[in-house]
Amino acid sequence: MIVVHHLNNSRSQRLLWLLEELALKYEIKRYQRDPKTMLAPAELREVHPLGKSPVITDGEVTLAESGAIMEYLLERYGSGRLAPPPGTAERLRYTYWMHFAEGTAMPPLVMKLIFDRMEKGPMPFFARPVAKALAGRVKRGFIEPNINRQLDFMEAELGKHAWFAGDQFTAADIQMSFPLEAAAARGGLNASRPKLMDFLGRIHAREAYRSALERGGEFQLLS
Numbered sequence: 001m002i003v004v005h006h007l008n009n010s011r012s013q014r015l016l017w018l019l020e021e022l023a024l025k026y027e028i029k030r031y032q033r034d035p036k037t038m039l040a041p042a043e044l045r046e047v048h049p050l051g052k053s054p055v056i057t058d059g060e061v062t063l064a065e066s067g068a069i070m071e072y073l074l075e076r077y078g079s080g081r082l083a084p085p086p087g088t089a090e091r092l093r094y095t096y097w098m099h100f101a102e103g104t105a106m107p108p109l110v111m112k113l114i115f116d117r118m119e120k121g122p123m124p125f126f127a128r129p130v131a132k133a134l135a136g137r138v139k140r141g142f143i144e145p146n147i148n149r150q151l152d153f154m155e156a157e158l159g160k161h162a163w164f165a166g167d168q169f170t171a172a173d174i175q176m177s178f179p180l181e182a183a184a185a186r187g188g189l190n191a192s193r194p195k196l197m198d199f200l201g202r203i204h205a206r207e208a209y210r211s212a213l214e215r216g217g218e219f220q221l222l223s
């Protein structure tokens with residue numbers, strides 16, 4: 001039986017969604033973030049040494065890293081669903097976006113979260129102006145220009161096809177959902193980029209997306 005080690009408000013929501021799209025049977029083992037630090041509880045390290053979510057167990061297999069888990073599930077249980085055939089232009093775009101989501105899109109969004117917190121977090125009053133000035137410089141000089149360039153690129157790509165890999169919905173759209181949800185929560189994604197907003201609207205309307213939310217519970221990205 002596939003067990004998803006599911007941390008609230010996290011990337012593991014994507015896996016529940018994939019499993020719902022594939023109509024596979026699975027169990028959820030729940031973990032709660034520490035309300036102050038927002039970190040995962042130490043028990044998750046008993047499943048995988050890094051203690052991050054998602055992790056799945058499936059018989060003898062324990063696997064972390066959302067892209068790797070998606071590939072494993074599709075290869076083992078997908079029967080060709082949600083992935084374009086190998087050797088096609090769609091497959092190459094699918095592979096690209098599968099990697100882009102965690103390899104390129106997420107790093108500046110995670111940095112934005114950290115530097116926003118650095119500005120607002122508790123500290124001695126005399127340190128705040130320094131922290132604010134430093135965080136502001138990094139955000140304006142590096143983080144925000146990168147996020148904006150990436151959002152422009154994604155917006156343009158969705159002007160070419162309905163979905164990231166082409167005209168069909170694939171697992172690459174599931175993988176890309178998290179950076180786009182994060183960008184809407186904290187990266188400045190709004191109605192000025194209508195294709196991306198429309199993408200979010202279309203994924204939210206999918207039955208499997210909604211079933212995953214019902215099973216997974218609360219899902220509100222950190223902002």
Ligand SMILES: N[C@@H](CCC(=O)N[C@@H](CS)C(=O)NCC(=O)O)C(=O)O
Binds near residue numbers: 064
């Ligand atoms: N690239 C990894 C990232 C995993 C990751 O950072 N997960 C976050 C949740 S979205 C986590 O476990 N955070 C809690 C912590 O770091 O303690 C993936 O896609 O699986």
